[in-house]
Amino acid sequence: MTPLLQVDSIAKSYGSRIGCTDVSFDLYPGEVMGIVGESGSGKSTLLNCLAGHLTPDRGAVRFDTRTDGLRDTITMSEPERRMLGRTDWAFVHQHARDGLRMNVSAGGNVGERLMAVNARHYGEIRTEAIDWLGRVEITEDRIDDRPTAFSGGMQQRLQIARNLVTGPRLVFMDEPTGGLDVSVQARLLDLLRGLVREMNLSAIIVTHDLAVVRLLADRLMVMKDGHVIETGLTDQVLDDPQHAYTQLLVSSVLQV
Amino acid sequence: MNDYNFAYLDEQTKRMIRRAILKGLAIPGYQVPFASREMPMPYGWGTGGVQVSAAVLTPDDTFKVIDQGADDTTNAVSIRRFFQKTAGVAVTEATSEASVIQTRHRIPEEDLRADQILVYQVPIPEPLRFLEPSEVETRKMHALEEYGLMHVKLYEDISQHGDIATAYAYPVKVEGRYVMDPSPIPKFDNPKLEMAGIQLFGAGREQRIYAIPPYTQVVSLDFDDYPFQPTKADHACGLCGAEDSYLDELIVDDEGGRMFMCSDTDYCATRRKHGHVGAQGFPFAEDAA
Amino acid sequence: MISVESVSKSFVLHNQGAAEIPVMQGASLKVGTGECVALVGASGAGKSTLMRMIYGNYLTASGRIMIGDVDVATAAPRDIIRLRRETLGYVSQFLRVVPRVSTLDVVAEPLLATGTKREAAVHQAEILLTRLNIPERLWQLSPTTFSGGEQQRVNIARGFAFPYPALLLDEPTASLDPTNRATVLSMVGEAKARGTAIIGIFHDHAARDEICDRQFDVTRFTPGLAA
Numbered sequence: 001m002t003p004l005l006q007v008d009s010i011a012k013s014y015g016s017r018i019g020c021t022d023v024s025f026d027l028y029p030g031e032v033m034g035i036v037g038e039s040g041s042g043k044s045t046l047l048n049c050l051a052g053h054l055t056p057d058r059g060a061v062r063f064d065t066r067t068d069g070l071r072d073t074i075t076m077s078e079p080e081r082r083m084l085g086r087t088d089w090a091f092v093h094q095h096a097r098d099g100l101r102m103n104v105s106a107g108g109n110v111g112e113r114l115m116a117v118n119a120r121h122y123g124e125i126r127t128e129a130i131d132w133l134g135r136v137e138i139t140e141d142r143i144d145d146r147p148t149a150f151s152g153g154m155q156q157r158l159q160i161a162r163n164l165v166t167g168p169r170l171v172f173m174d175e176p177t178g179g180l181d182v183s184v185q186a187r188l189l190d191l192l193r194g195l196v197r198e199m200n201l202s203a204i205i206v207t208h209d210l211a212v213v214r215l216l217a218d219r220l221m222v223m224k225d226g227h228v229i230e231t232g233l234t235d236q237v238l239d240d241p242q243h244a245y246t247q248l249l250v251s252s253v254l255q256v
Numbered sequence: 257m258n259d260y261n262f263a264y265l266d267e268q269t270k271r272m273i274r275r276a277i278l279k280g281l282a283i284p285g286y287q288v289p290f291a292s293r294e295m296p297m298p299y300g301w302g303t304g305g306v307q308v309s310a311a312v313l314t315p316d317d318t319f320k321v322i323d324q325g326a327d328d329t330t331n332a333v334s335i336r337r338f339f340q341k342t343a344g345v346a347v348t349e350a351t352s353e354a355s356v357i358q359t360r361h362r363i364p365e366e367d368l369r370a371d372q373i374l375v376y377q378v379p380i381p382e383p384l385r386f387l388e389p390s391e392v393e394t395r396k397m398h399a400l401e402e403y404g405l406m407h408v409k410l411y412e413d414i415s416q417h418g419d420i421a422t423a424y425a426y427p428v429k430v431e432g433r434y435v436m437d438p439s440p441i442p443k444f445d446n447p448k449l450e451m452a453g454i455q456l457f458g459a460g461r462e463q464r465i466y467a468i469p470p471y472t473q474v475v476s477l478d479f480d481d482y483p484f485q486p487t488k489a490d491h492a493c494g495l496c497g498a499e500d501s502y503l504d505e506l507i508v509d510d511e512g513g514r515m516f517m518c519s520d521t522d523y524c525a526t527r528r529k530h531g532h533v534g535a536q537g538f539p540f541a542e543d544a545a
Numbered sequence: 546m547i548s549v550e551s552v553s554k555s556f557v558l559h560n561q562g563a564a565e566i567p568v569m570q571g572a573s574l575k576v577g578t579g580e581c582v583a584l585v586g587a588s589g590a591g592k593s594t595l596m597r598m599i600y601g602n603y604l605t606a607s608g609r610i611m612i613g614d615v616d617v618a619t620a621a622p623r624d625i626i627r628l629r630r631e632t633l634g635y636v637s638q639f640l641r642v643v644p645r646v647s648t649l650d651v652v653a654e655p656l657l658a659t660g661t662k663r664e665a666a667v668h669q670a671e672i673l674l675t676r677l678n679i680p681e682r683l684w685q686l687s688p689t690t691f692s693g694g695e696q697q698r699v700n701i702a703r704g705f706a707f708p709y710p711a712l713l714l715d716e717p718t719a720s721l722d723p724t725n726r727a728t729v730l731s732m733v734g735e736a737k738a739r740g741t742a743i744i745g746i747f748h749d750h751a752a753r754d755e756i757c758d759r760q761f762d763v764t765r766f767t768p769g770l771a772a
Contacts, residue, residue, distance in 0.1 A: 079400045
């Protein structure tokens with residue numbers, strides 16, 4: 001079976017400082033990969049390299065495109081990569097503001113991707129937007145409100161709806177629950193879990209929160225100082241950590 | 257004695273502008289950057305249109321200037337006198353007699369011919385500007401034909417106002433490729449953008465020129481279930497009785513009484529010369545100024 | 546069906562002076578279809594450890610653990626994920642659930658994950674919950690607020706929802722009253738009859754003797770404990 005994403009020896013440095021180095025893994029449809037590490041571990045650099053926001057110094061990121069099989073997205077032309085970013089890929093930012101148009105209504109935000117791939121019937125676009133808002137638990141009466149009128153959790157859910165409306169196959173998430181209240185986090189994680197299952201999404205989730213990966217990720221990569229120091233099944237890495245740093249990380253988590 | 261070069265600008269500048277115009281005609285609807293010059297009028301008063309006119313005028317041309325359809329507003333008069341002084345060209349108020357027409361915010365009602373040039377004054381050339389403030393990003397969107405955001409604007413209109421509320425500067429797609437802002441002409445004028453004449457658009461402050469060659473396809477953006485409607489006030493002209501021209505609304509007394517009349521002054525005057533009279537009008541005679 | 550071949554494991558505690566604690570050495574065990582084997586041994590001898598190694602939750606340092614034709618000790622994560630979904634079930638001692646998911650959905654999950662249609666999966670969940678005496682009024686609630694015994698029964702229902710060919714049971718009858726205990730034992734019996742290979746840990750000796758065909762003493766393979 002072809003992997004959906006094949007990451008091959010990705011490395012990125014900032015001058016002499018290593019951002020991330022020698023990262024390789026395969027991701028298959030329906031799999032969720034968590035990447036954990038503390039600040040400065042290189043996890044965000046890695047995510048941005050994978051998602052095409054940064055150009056890595058070395059390595060390839062091959063994606064199984066719908067029409068051409070495995071293609072290296074780093075060497076793809078910019079129009080192709082941007083098209084991928086609007087259709088098969090999605091990116092959920094830590095701060096909803098980075099992933100939304102704040103001066104456009106919720107319905108417009110969700111409908112934008114549809115309109116970008118030539119949806120031209122207002123009624124149908126609106127119906128689909130309402131449907132998606134419902135799936136992220138935003139009521140229909142909020143469809144014409146701007147995101148500035150939403151709470152943080154709602155903005156994040158709107159961001160998710162906006163990203164998923166075109167049925168992407170791969171979702172990148174950067175600290176999706178960062179900055180949210182605990183109860184709001186729980187609700188959001190649950191929602192994400194459900195959507196990932198329902199839509200058979202693959203996802204790569206960067207977080208410093210081990211509870212998030214325990215809940216959402218099948219596999220886990222632990223990063224420190226730009227290197228991947230341990231990788232495996234989530235429950236195995238968390239319950240039977242091998243590397244000294246992983247053991248430290250797991251034992252440092254406060255249990256409630 | 258006239259110390260100015262013909263039409264004010266030096267020849268090299270005119271060549272630079274003509275190159276931009278040619279490029280604009282070769283790529284209909286594409287915004288060509290140009291080195292806009294300091295003109296003897298402030299930004300926002302038609303410097304772009306004036307530079308384009310200056311570059312295309314020849315001594316044999318007959319020049320007409322309209323401002324919101326009228327030949328006799330302050331700005332129209334100023335610009336006409338400017339070219340009379342610096343180019344010595346013949347001027348006219350009659351659309352059919354002009355070879356170059358500079359306009360602010362209207363297209364003449366009378367169909368233009370293949371030997372005529374229409375020069376538009378443009379404030380903001382970028383149709384996506386108010387949705388996407390980044391110039392880098394809008395240039396990419398045009399280059400990659402990513403116009404989803406344009407439809408988002410129309411969507412927002414319908415969701416807020418029940419219909420596409422954009423009444424002027426209504427965005428169009430030119431020759432199936434570039435989305436363009438036709439300048440703040442009323443949407444009623446959009447269908448006229450498909451014409452026999454050459455259309456040139458100049459934005460002085462923003463330093464862009466764009467163009468539509470004759471007989472180019474220009475389609476106003478819309479949704480399948482909310483098609484484009486070129487609407488106007490539901491009245492006839494009070495002076496000449498025309499039912500198919502764009503109207504200005506005039507308050508005539510202190511009780512709120514009003515009258516509608518053709519925005520295109522030449523069109524209205526020509527109709528009245530031919531004997532048409534509107535409900536509040538009277539037969540054509542030499543009007544007091 | 547399940548074949549543990551000469552497995553060994555130690556824990557290295559890097560943050561406690563790199564202390565190395567060997568917990569298992571050269572353990573071997575075979576469980577055939579329809580067999581139920583009980584892991585026995587003193588507390589701390591490694592029963593749960595071995596079970597977790599078989600499930601892939603703990604890494605095996607050396608040896609092989611064959612479930613069908615997959616070697617859990619060396620398989621790729623994705624193959625273990627598939628194994629856990631389709632072949633190997635695990636009823637742990639603790640119910641670890643996601644907040645906000647209803648009891649019905651918790652139990653139906655293994656069926657949904659293997660492609661059963663929602664209606665049929667939920668129906669099967671209802672049957673199991675009824676059998677284990679979880680009242681209907683609790684079905685739409687999340688089990689996070691249930692009592693220990695109720696949670697355990699939900700856990701068991703989930704473990705038995707999908708007919709796995711192999712099953713690991715860690716203290717399945719703990720915290721259960723006699724009625725429910727009997728129900729669970731008969732469910733285990735039914736699984737055996739289906740041909741399921743079962744490995745269980747039972748502190749309840751009576752239950753163990755009732756259900757299991759033989760015992761496996763892990764102490765024999767625990768370094769420092771072997772007599």
